[in-house]
Amino acid sequence: xxxxxLCTVAALCLATSAAHxxxxxxxxxxxxxxxxxxxxxxxxxxxxxxxxxxEVPYQGVYDKLTAEIASGTxxxxxxxxxxxxxxxxASHVEDLSDLFTDAVKADIPPALVAxxxxxxKMIGMPAWANAEIVFYRKDLWEDPANQVAFxxxxxxxxAPPATWQQWRDMAxxxxxxxxxxxxxxxxxxxxxxxxxxxxxxxxxxxxxxxxVILDNQAHIDALEFYRAPLCEDKSVPDNALEIxxxxxxxxxxxxxxxxxxxxAHAYKMTPEDSKVAGKVGVAPMxxxxxxxxxxxxxxxxxxxxxxxxxxxxxxxxxxxxxxxxLGIEAPLGLAATNSAYASYMGKPGYEHFGPLMDTLSAPxxxxxxLNEHYQEIVDEAVMPAFQGALECEDNVATLLQDxxxxxxxxxxx
Amino acid sequence: xxxxxxxxxxKVVINxxxxxxxxxxxxxxxxxxSTALKPAVDVQQIPPSFFPNRVSFENFGTVIGTxxxxxxxxxxxxxxxxxxxxxxVIAVPAAxxxxxxxxxxxxxxxxxxxxTRMVPAVSLGVPLFQILKSLGLLDxxxxxxxAHTSTAVPLALLLxxxxxxxxxxxxxEAARIDGCSRFGAFWRIMLxxxxxxxxVTALFSFIASWNEFLFALLLTSQNSKTAPIFIAEFNSxxxxxxxxxxxxAVLYSLPVILVTLVLQRQIVGGLTFGAVKx
Amino acid sequence: MTExxxxxxxxxxxxxxxxxxxxxxxxxxxxxxxxxxxxxxPASRVWVGLANYAEVLTSKRILExxxxxxxxxxxALFFELVFGFGAALLxxxxxxxxxxxxxxxxxxxxxxxxxxGLLWRFLLVGNIGILNYGLAALxxxxxxxxxxxxxxTDIVIYSVAVADIWLTTSFVALVSYAGLMNxxxxxxEAARIDGASAIKRxxxxxLPMMRPVLAVVVIVRGIDALKTFDLIWIQTQGGPRQASEVxxxxxxxxxxxxxDLGQAxxxxxxxxxxxxxxxxxxxxxxWRTDRG
Numbered sequence: 001x002x003x004x005x006l007c008t009v010a011a012l013c014l015a016t017s018a019a020h021x022x023x024x025x026x027x028x029x030x031x032x033x034x035x036x037x038x039x040x041x042x043x044x045x046x047x048x049x050x051x052x053x054x055e056v057p058y059q060g061v062y063d064k065l066t067a068e069i070a071s072g073t074x075x076x077x078x079x080x081x082x083x084x085x086x087x088x089x090a091s092h093v094e095d096l097s098d099l100f101t102d103a104v105k106a107d108i109p110p111a112l113v114a115x116x117x118x119x120x121k122m123i124g125m126p127a128w129a130n131a132e133i134v135f136y137r138k139d140l141w142e143d144p145a146n147q148v149a150f151x152x153x154x155x156x157x158x159a160p161p162a163t164w165q166q167w168r169d170m171a172x173x174x175x176x177x178x179x180x181x182x183x184x185x186x187x188x189x190x191x192x193x194x195x196x197x198x199x200x201x202x203x204x205x206x207x208x209x210x211x212v213i214l215d216n217q218a219h220i221d222a223l224e225f226y227r228a229p230l231c232e233d234k235s236v237p238d239n240a241l242e243i244x245x246x247x248x249x250x251x252x253x254x255x256x257x258x259x260x261x262x263x264a265h266a267y268k269m270t271p272e273d274s275k276v277a278g279k280v281g282v283a284p285m286x287x288x289x290x291x292x293x294x295x296x297x298x299x300x301x302x303x304x305x306x307x308x309x310x311x312x313x314x315x316x317x318x319x320x321x322x323x324x325x326l327g328i329e330a331p332l333g334l335a336a337t338n339s340a341y342a343s344y345m346g347k348p349g350y351e352h353f354g355p356l357m358d359t360l361s362a363p364x365x366x367x368x369x370l371n372e373h374y375q376e377i378v379d380e381a382v383m384p385a386f387q388g389a390l391e392c393e394d395n396v397a398t399l400l401q402d403x404x405x406x407x408x409x410x411x412x413x
Numbered sequence: 414x415x416x417x418x419x420x421x422x423x424k425v426v427i428n429x430x431x432x433x434x435x436x437x438x439x440x441x442x443x444x445x446x447s448t449a450l451k452p453a454v455d456v457q458q459i460p461p462s463f464f465p466n467r468v469s470f471e472n473f474g475t476v477i478g479t480x481x482x483x484x485x486x487x488x489x490x491x492x493x494x495x496x497x498x499x500x501x502v503i504a505v506p507a508a509x510x511x512x513x514x515x516x517x518x519x520x521x522x523x524x525x526x527x528x529t530r531m532v533p534a535v536s537l538g539v540p541l542f543q544i545l546k547s548l549g550l551l552d553x554x555x556x557x558x559x560a561h562t563s564t565a566v567p568l569a570l571l572l573x574x575x576x577x578x579x580x581x582x583x584x585x586e587a588a589r590i591d592g593c594s595r596f597g598a599f600w601r602i603m604l605x606x607x608x609x610x611x612x613v614t615a616l617f618s619f620i621a622s623w624n625e626f627l628f629a630l631l632l633t634s635q636n637s638k639t640a641p642i643f644i645a646e647f648n649s650x651x652x653x654x655x656x657x658x659x660x661x662a663v664l665y666s667l668p669v670i671l672v673t674l675v676l677q678r679q680i681v682g683g684l685t686f687g688a689v690k691x
Numbered sequence: 692m693t694e695x696x697x698x699x700x701x702x703x704x705x706x707x708x709x710x711x712x713x714x715x716x717x718x719x720x721x722x723x724x725x726x727x728x729x730x731x732x733p734a735s736r737v738w739v740g741l742a743n744y745a746e747v748l749t750s751k752r753i754l755e756x757x758x759x760x761x762x763x764x765x766x767a768l769f770f771e772l773v774f775g776f777g778a779a780l781l782x783x784x785x786x787x788x789x790x791x792x793x794x795x796x797x798x799x800x801x802x803x804x805x806x807x808g809l810l811w812r813f814l815l816v817g818n819i820g821i822l823n824y825g826l827a828a829l830x831x832x833x834x835x836x837x838x839x840x841x842x843x844t845d846i847v848i849y850s851v852a853v854a855d856i857w858l859t860t861s862f863v864a865l866v867s868y869a870g871l872m873n874x875x876x877x878x879x880e881a882a883r884i885d886g887a888s889a890i891k892r893x894x895x896x897x898l899p900m901m902r903p904v905l906a907v908v909v910i911v912r913g914i915d916a917l918k919t920f921d922l923i924w925i926q927t928q929g930g931p932r933q934a935s936e937v938x939x940x941x942x943x944x945x946x947x948x949x950x951d952l953g954q955a956x957x958x959x960x961x962x963x964x965x966x967x968x969x970x971x972x973x974x975x976x977x978w979r980t981d982r983g
Contacts, residue, residue: 055480057646060634066731066950067634071546088950092731186842187930239817241931242842246653250457251818273454376949380752387932391844428788431781435792441857442798444821445810460835461821507705510698522702529713531970533918535939536959539946540716540723543733563712566705595697624803626921627939631947641805645925655813662806669801677797681865 023050024077024312027065029058032080032299035128035327035334039320046319049312058082065089065304074306077313080127083115083298087370090118094303094310097122099318107337109360112298115367124300125317126336128327131285131294131365132194133355135252135266136160136259138281140174149173160283161259164198164225167286171235174258182259183248184230186240186390189382190368191261194295195222197364198288204295205377205407206369212413214381215397215404222288223389223396231392240390252276261285263297264359267352268333282351284358293364298336373410381406442670449473449660456656472660479657485643486665488554489623492639495558496622497615500565505611508573509599513582523574526567534627537563542631554637560628565618572617572683576610577603613683616676620669640665717963723956730950743957752933753958756941759848763923763937764916767852767859771912774856775863776905782864783871793865800861804854808925811854815840815926841927844934851923851935855916863908870904871897910973917966938962
């Protein structure tokens with residue numbers, strides 16, 4: 001009797017406190033806000049916990065969380081961070097291992113689970129994931145004249161490219177009539193990193209033990225392949241070094257390139273008045289000797305150690321991953337779990353989910369190294385070698401050896 | 414009389430050539446405005462066209478509708494106004510005594526102010542970040558105003574000192590004979606005689622803050638983010654938004670350009686003063 | 692109130708403010724430069740003596756960005772002076788009719804470097820930059836892709852300076868024009884009567900009279916050019932291949948992106964010392980020649 005009463009009182013207290021005071025603040029980047037708003041609304045309805053989003057631009061997430069940790073203030077209860085920051089913040093956020101139940105683990109592509117694990121601690125829960133897939137012009141690929149001419153030249157049928165060789169062949173083939181086959185992005189190196197994995201490297205830049213493998217054969221092969229359309233085939237615009245994601249996307253929308261490798265979210269964002277609207281086809285990322293591989297671009301929900309509402313924050317994160325599909329209607333249209341993607345499979349307008357899931361769950365797909373010096377290694381070692389290679393003069397192996405030496409220097413190896 | 418006509422013709426040619434040169438100098442900005450007036454799809458057109466195929470305010474609509482932009486413009490204006498006021502309050506008295514009471518300490522002081530003008534913003538930015546953080550002033554209007562004022566004060570000092578130097582010292586002495594205190598002479602006699610100097614100094618302080626980028630980048634992130642940072646951020650991970658970016662740049666620079674054109678004579682006067690005396 | 696007291700009292704607010712907002716941060720900067728200290732965790736700092744300085748002075752990247760800063764400043768300054776002074780001479784040649792010219796020329800005077808950088812990036816950027824299409828149409832270059840302004844590592848540091856030149860030529864021109872107008876007319880008359888040619892008048896009258904104005908312009912603009920950050924940042928963020936990374940950008944990156952407060956402070960301290968030495972030298976020279 002007494003015990004029951006106590007329980008009831010306790011339950012009441014919990015319920016009222018939840019209904020009253022609880023509110024959590026989530027720090028997000030613009031795109032991430034829209035992806036999580038629906039889940040947050042549903043969460044508030046169910047638990048009574050208010051969810052307030054503070055939206056900042058990409059770099060702002062890093063800067064604000066850094067400032068927060070450094071000053072020990074506690075404005076945020078959940079922060080949605082880019083995977084490349086996981087290592088930097090690992091020791092300043094809560095361990096979320098208990099949220100990774102077997103069911104949750106089984107529902108998330110293994111590469112994303114691996115990226116959450118920094119030194120044995122599960123530092124965050126994937127909120128959504130992205131990866132590069134192949135975008136191509138359906139109208140050009142389905143044109144019978146092109147199909148005949150291509151078969152004549154290359155001896156096999158014209159279909160969306162699946163291998164390195166096909167990629168180069170098709171890029172060359174469509175470099176005609178004032179159009180380029182594709183683009184080479186030179187302002188950032190993620191796309192090349194995917195190809196490093198396709199070439200069978202055990203990791204990008206670093207291996208699992210944290211040793212620098214920037215100069216292994218797979219890195220060399222991938223860089224040779226990556227620059228071939230630029231340096232040998234001349235099937236891309238030659239100002240590669242200033243081409244970044246935005247420029248690559250614009251070239252494709254302007255009908256200047258026939259295909260591109262690009263982040264899957266772009267499929268839903270093709271402007272209606274662009275020259276290629278309605279003509280865009282998608283396929284999984286291309287594959288090398290190790291098969292298809294992509295660099296996942298997931299974002300993680302983490303709970304800063306400074307948070308004052310850790311329980312509510314955990315509840316929200318668990319809820320968000322369990323109801324992951326709620327974000328798909330948002331403009332970016334991305335999710336993290338297999339079940340979320342599966343629930344939209346086959347729906348018109350979501351043709352990119354198949355290729356995205358194929359790429360994300362490919363065995364060779366792997367995240368970027370979780371190292372707190374990652375940014376510095378990329379800037380100081382990788383980019384000079386990568387962009388040097390795209391000037392088409394220097395030897396790729398030599399460049400990568402120099403880069404590896406610089407990286408070892410940074411890591412004190 | 415005989416050679417008057419060819420000389421005039423020569424003048425006309427020189428005038429025309431000069432005007433052509435000057436107009437081509439303005440061309441880049443004209444292109445910025447023309448781009449902002451293009452429909453969004455045409456902005457990144459390959460190949461580009463100089464003039465819009467059709468004038469559209471779509472980009473301006475996007476910019477004004479972007480969450481946070483009106484706030485950022487507001488922040489810029491508030492920070493610039495407060496910076497201007499604070500700089501004047503701090504710099505004018507010091508400039509006054511530096512100009513009218515020349516002695517070892519004021520000369521040393523002017524030298525110190527000159528040296529602070531040399532300090533690269535990035536050198537100050539690093540420790541200022543720490544200081545403002547420990548005071549809880551990161552990402553606040555006050556924090557940014559303090560930072561901007563630290564660069565505006567040396568400039569204001571040198572400008573105002575130059576203005577006061579141009580005023581007759583006898584005026585101050587006459588006021589003192591008439592029974593004014595030193596401060597009274599400054600406040601009631603000398604200061605009201607320098608409205609031009611004050612205006613130019615205020616304008617320069619305002620513009621310096623309005624245009625400032627590095628401190629704003631380092632010391633704010635959301636609440637007190639100013640317009641230059643906001644404009645730079647149109648270049649996001651999800652692609653380049655040249656259309657809205659050019660529209661925002663036009664909105665941001667147009668008031669400044671109008672002020673420059675209207676007050677050109679005073680501004681150049683200030684610049685010359687600053688340059689020649691500074 | 693004594694005169695001495697009055698002077699001190701009037702100086703006080705400025706001294707206090709500059710002390711707190713300039714001198715104290717500079718002291719903190721120098722202090723930080725002797726520690727291994729991370730931005731994210733400033734409480735745990737390890738004294739490393741001069742290790743940061745040793746690292747800065749032996750870093751190839753920092754040395755290269757310092758050299759690049761000098762190249763950028765020299766290039767920008769040279770063309771600003773040539774164009775600016777040239778325009779001023781032109782304006783003074785048509786003195787009475789130059790009002791409109793000067794008004795249009797004043798247009799970029801107060802524009803923010805962010806806007807100027809953005810504008811020039813848009814003019815120079817590959818594929819959609821209109822400048823190359825214009826040059827191709829005029830027959831200056833063979834095709835619009837011929838000059839890769841912002842992606843050719845050999846020229847990018849000069850390409851980004853174009854925006855600076857555009858932005859500040861008007862400052863140089865208008866200040867020089869004011870200087871030219873201040874030269875007493877009878878000096879020219881005397882020279883003319885003596886039979887000096889236009890070139891001689893320029894060489895023996897205009898240039899010497901303009902010397903102080905030009906010297907100050909060089910110092911003011913030179914210091915600003917050495918400090919440049921925003922203008923290049925908005926155009927290239929220092930790329931490609933760090934080929935447009937100047938010193939202030941390197942310091943910013945080291946602090947914000949890598950969180951290495953100690954080393955960033957060491958390079959910032961060296962930068963500051965260099966600037967003060969340079970400015971001191973310049974002021975001293977001018978001050979002395981003014982006296983002499």
